[in-house]
Amino acid sequence: MTAKVLEVQNLKKYFPVKTNLFGRGTEFVKAVDGVDFHINSGEILGLVGESGSGKTTTGRTIIRLLDPTEGEIIFDGQDITNTRKKDLRKTYEQMQLVFQDPFASLNPRKKVGNAIEEVLYVHGMKDRAQRRERVFELFDMVGLRGEEDKYPHEFSGGQRQRVVIARALAVDPKLIICDEPVSALDVSIQAQIINLLMSLKNRLGLSYLFISHDLRVVKYMSDRVAVMYLGKIVEIAPAEELFKNPAHPYSKALLSVVSGAGSGRKKKKIILEGEVPSPVDPPSGCRFRTRCKYATELCSEIEPQTKCLGDEHYVSCHLY
Numbered sequence: 001m002t003a004k005v006l007e008v009q010n011l012k013k014y015f016p017v018k019t020n021l022f023g024r025g026t027e028f029v030k031a032v033d034g035v036d037f038h039i040n041s042g043e044i045l046g047l048v049g050e051s052g053s054g055k056t057t058t059g060r061t062i063i064r065l066l067d068p069t070e071g072e073i074i075f076d077g078q079d080i081t082n083t084r085k086k087d088l089r090k091t092y093e094q095m096q097l098v099f100q101d102p103f104a105s106l107n108p109r110k111k112v113g114n115a116i117e118e119v120l121y122v123h124g125m126k127d128r129a130q131r132r133e134r135v136f137e138l139f140d141m142v143g144l145r146g147e148e149d150k151y152p153h154e155f156s157g158g159q160r161q162r163v164v165i166a167r168a169l170a171v172d173p174k175l176i177i178c179d180e181p182v183s184a185l186d187v188s189i190q191a192q193i194i195n196l197l198m199s200l201k202n203r204l205g206l207s208y209l210f211i212s213h214d215l216r217v218v219k220y221m222s223d224r225v226a227v228m229y230l231g232k233i234v235e236i237a238p239a240e241e242l243f244k245n246p247a248h249p250y251s252k253a254l255l256s257v258v259s260g261a262g263s264g265r266k267k268k269k270i271i272l273e274g275e276v277p278s279p280v281d282p283p284s285g286c287r288f289r290t291r292c293k294y295a296t297e298l299c300s301e302i303e304p305q306t307k308c309l310g311d312e313h314y315v316s317c318h319l320y
């Protein structure tokens with residue numbers, strides 16, 4: 001059996017949007033509303049869904065940049081759901097976040113190599129020569145050999161993302177949460193960064209939670225893919241299976257824009273009608289029912305349970 005690097009159970013993250021006289025929340029954005037999934041060691045789990053479905057919030061809650069409202073986060077066999085911030089150092093070493101905008105995550109006034117040395121120092125590498133050596137090694141690994149003594153503005157966007165990746169790798173992480181890591185880059189550069197992430201994963205035995213709008217990239221990179229809609233995971237399956245046989249009406253529509261998705265010879269784009277409902281007051285029963293052409297009365301009354309359709313393919317829909 002493969003070891004799980006991450007297991008998430010019934011994870012919820014609500015943001016208060018209205019408060020009463022005493023500062024207590026009275027209305028909440030239910031950004032993540034009860035999600036379950038795991039990531040095996042060495043695996044890439046893709047996470048897709050329309051804007052606002054809760055992907056970033058899921059990532060940031062797992063890495064404890066946000067405190068979960070409910071649920072459990074088991075990382076590398078340890079329950080980190082309620083670990084206090086000051087005791088999270090070990091977790092922060094082993095779980096890293098790479099997000100869309102590399103400029104925002106680098107200090108403009110520090111040479112990039114020095115910034116990474118600081119990370120190493122904080123995490124216990126007190127010997128300067130050893131730190132320097134590690135920085136050279138990291139820059140070599142991400143294809144920036146000899147560029148350690150530059151400032152962030154001296155790099156191109158793609159190179160900056162390489163620097164961020166080097167920093168994420170500095171303290172030997174097990175899991176990297178990649179939140180739209182290539183969306184801000186030129187298309188011509190995207191493939192290079194994707195390939196770098198893939199080769200580093202294989203070389204260092206990493207696992208990724210890979211969040212992206214770009215379904216082609218997700219299909220190419222992921223071992224399994226989870227589809228999120230309005231704070232819930234509606235379907236999760238091995239990537240190839242999901243793109244070939246999406247089961248949930250939402251997945252079918254979402255994936256219909258990618259060629260090769262869905263069965264049958266004639267693949268038509270499915271246009272989703274209507275607006276995404278508010279996550280403050282999501283529809284009763286199945287959240288997708290207001291936009292689903294198969295919806296029945298049952299869908300508005302009862303929330304569908306998750307069913308297994310076969311080899312690691314799970315869907316939450318009354319049609320099954």
Ligand SMILES: Nc1ncnc2c1ncn2[C@@H]1O[C@H](COP(=O)(O)OP(=O)(O)OP(=O)(O)O)[C@@H](O)[C@H]1O
Nearest residue numbers: 015029031049050051052053054055056057058279
């Ligand atoms: N700090 C916050 N306070 C209040 N609401 C928030 C906060 N952060 C996120 N939200 C809301 O939570 C919901 C989910 O947001 P999130 O950023 O996780 O979505 P996403 O799937 O990452 O979207 P995108 O694809 O646009 O990045 C949205 O309705 C968003 O407005």
Ligand SMILES: [Mg+2]
Nearest residue numbers: 055056057179
């Ligand atoms: Mg996001």
